[in-house]
Amino acid sequence: MDRAGLLLVGEWSEGTMLTSDHITAWINRTAGVLRDNRTCLTALDSAIGDADHGNNMDRGFKAVLEKLPDDRDIGVILKAVAMALISRVGGAAGPLYGTMFLQAAKALDGKTELSAGDVEAMLKASVDGVAIRGGARAGEKTMLDSLIPAHEAFREARAGGADLTACLAAAAAAAEEGMKATIPLIATKGRASYLGERSRGHQDPGATSSYLIIEALHETAVEAGA
Numbered sequence: 001m002d003r004a005g006l007l008l009v010g011e012w013s014e015g016t017m018l019t020s021d022h023i024t025a026w027i028n029r030t031a032g033v034l035r036d037n038r039t040c041l042t043a044l045d046s047a048i049g050d051a052d053h054g055n056n057m058d059r060g061f062k063a064v065l066e067k068l069p070d071d072r073d074i075g076v077i078l079k080a081v082a083m084a085l086i087s088r089v090g091g092a093a094g095p096l097y098g099t100m101f102l103q104a105a106k107a108l109d110g111k112t113e114l115s116a117g118d119v120e121a122m123l124k125a126s127v128d129g130v131a132i133r134g135g136a137r138a139g140e141k142t143m144l145d146s147l148i149p150a151h152e153a154f155r156e157a158r159a160g161g162a163d164l165t166a167c168l169a170a171a172a173a174a175a176e177e178g179m180k181a182t183i184p185l186i187a188t189k190g191r192a193s194y195l196g197e198r199s200r201g202h203q204d205p206g207a208t209s210s211y212l213i214i215e216a217l218h219e220t221a222v223e224a225g226a
């Protein structure tokens, strides 16, 4: 095979990548979306929690934006996100989202651009990290009810040959469905579990913020043409 042929094969198998600039754009977009949805997330948390989730996430990502490093290493960028969330967000969401971004950072250590395979590894590490830190599984009315289906849909789309943006479209759609599917669930973890049966009929705030974060990544990829 000639050189041009080899290059073409390489491009075809790798697909388009997300660069460190795209990851920084994702974090900025997430901060904006969480700011815009602050009241809505807090209203959801007022029904089954203590009415602070919107403020927690907005405050956390404001701190994230102050600390975002100008670095090519995506591991370094995501670790800074994790540290800002851990130090600025109290309650359940701070340590859980901190763990999510810390595990993502570890999975992508040293990388300056991400293939669909790298994003799948990031999602898996994030989901596993949150599950271990919070001791929760699918169906307990938590952020995992968006994150687990998102990872699963991404994995299936990639196995079927979809490109990065299409994989993220599938992940975001699954996260949205998972978020809505928390409405009839009874919470068995976190503050909402104190309500028992009365937690039924309300959408979980953490599943909602997780969907918004995944959707922001999808939109970033669409904009990047990845």
Ligand SMILES: Nc1ncnc2c1ncn2[C@@H]1O[C@H](COP(=O)(O)OP(=O)(O)O)[C@@H](O)[C@H]1O
Pocket (backbone or CB within 6 Å): 045, 049, 050, 052, 053, 056, 090, 091, 092, 093, 094, 096, 130, 133, 134, 135, 136, 141, 142, 143, 144, 189, 190, 191, 192, 204, 205, 206, 207
């Ligand atoms: N053990 C857990 N595992 C995963 N997610 C959890 C757990 N406990 C709580 N959560 C998530 O955290 C969200 C609440 O976050 P937040 O209101 O910021 O914290 P707090 O409950 O401490 O007030 C819930 O909606 C739920 O999705």
Ligand SMILES: [Mg+2]
Pocket (backbone or CB within 6 Å): 045, 049, 050, 051, 052, 053, 091, 191
């Ligand atoms: Mg709360």
